Amino acid sequence: MKNGHIYAVQMCSGTQPEENFAQLSALLRAQTFTRPALVCLPESWLAFCETPQQTLAYAEHSQHWVAQLQQLCRELDIWLAAGTIAIKAGESRYYAASLLFNNEGVEVARYNKIHLFDADVADNAGQYRESTLTCAGEDVVTVASPFGRLGMSVCYDIRFPGLYQAMREQGAEVLLVPSAFTTVTGKAHWQPLLQARAIETQCYVVAAAQQGHHENGRQTYGHSLIVSPWGACLAQAPEGVDVIHAQPDLTELHAIRQKMPVAAHNRFKSDFYE
Numbered sequence: 001m002k003n004g005h006i007y008a009v010q011m012c013s014g015t016q017p018e019e020n021f022a023q024l025s026a027l028l029r030a031q032t033f034t035r036p037a038l039v040c041l042p043e044s045w046l047a048f049c050e051t052p053q054q055t056l057a058y059a060e061h062s063q064h065w066v067a068q069l070q071q072l073c074r075e076l077d078i079w080l081a082a083g084t085i086a087i088k089a090g091e092s093r094y095y096a097a098s099l100l101f102n103n104e105g106v107e108v109a110r111y112n113k114i115h116l117f118d119a120d121v122a123d124n125a126g127q128y129r130e131s132t133l134t135c136a137g138e139d140v141v142t143v144a145s146p147f148g149r150l151g152m153s154v155c156y157d158i159r160f161p162g163l164y165q166a167m168r169e170q171g172a173e174v175l176l177v178p179s180a181f182t183t184v185t186g187k188a189h190w191q192p193l194l195q196a197r198a199i200e201t202q203c204y205v206v207a208a209a210q211q212g213h214h215e216n217g218r219q220t221y222g223h224s225l226i227v228s229p230w231g232a233c234l235a236q237a238p239e240g241v242d243v244i245h246a247q248p249d250l251t252e253l254h255a256i257r258q259k260m261p262v263a264a265h266n267r268f269k270s271d272f273y274e
């Protein structure tokens, strides 16, 4: 039995929330959805800023954009996994927050990115220090939905299998990975990491990505991807702005788990995230 329709939006976000929101809402209004529909957005879709200070500045107005998104969900009758938005955490820091809205515009889950990308990469940005003003999340988040039990994660999290095992232990069936992978690391690691998490957890993996040359000077890999619990690539975006689509089939997912019960066989269950 199929369980609704999942769409992943690939974007090339600029630095201005007004422009990115206008682009997104035009894209979604032009799209034909089969319902129930879950639309997944990439990391930092609302504003892909040049500096953490600029991100902190727009975070002052996040609630305005949250209200706009809620309206869009009601109007288009869609669920929305809103990639990440910067949400204030105290006076001078913010969370990279992933908010999930249902088709009535109600916020049904909120995940704050746990693993922050502090790394050196051989590209023109060179140094990434996400922890400068971002506050790391601490909680594993999964939530029931018409598309299966959704597990929430973001971008760099994909490199930490313990988080995905923890979501699997909470009953996750569809793992969301909104991303803004660098082109350099994406070429080397993106697809194998997503397929590995899907195969290990026997979950669908939905990764909406930023793509292209951005106004902030950064270059991202794109290749938005939806992977099946068997590790098959069900849909992959070409270059540019695009929307990809797949239908999760939870009957098939549970057949895969029954035939090869890796969760029951696992001798290395971690209590780290409990």
Ligand SMILES: O=C(O)CNC(=O)[C@H](CS)NC(=O)CCC(=O)C(=O)O
Pocket (backbone or CB within 6 Å): 043, 044, 047, 048, 049, 055, 117, 128, 129, 130, 155, 156, 159, 180, 181, 182, 185, 186
């Ligand atoms: O800074 C923003 O505005 C948006 N956030 C990002 O772009 C984040 C943190 S810098 N990027 C990643 O996590 C890339 C991870 C990655 O590329 C890898 O794991 O290889």
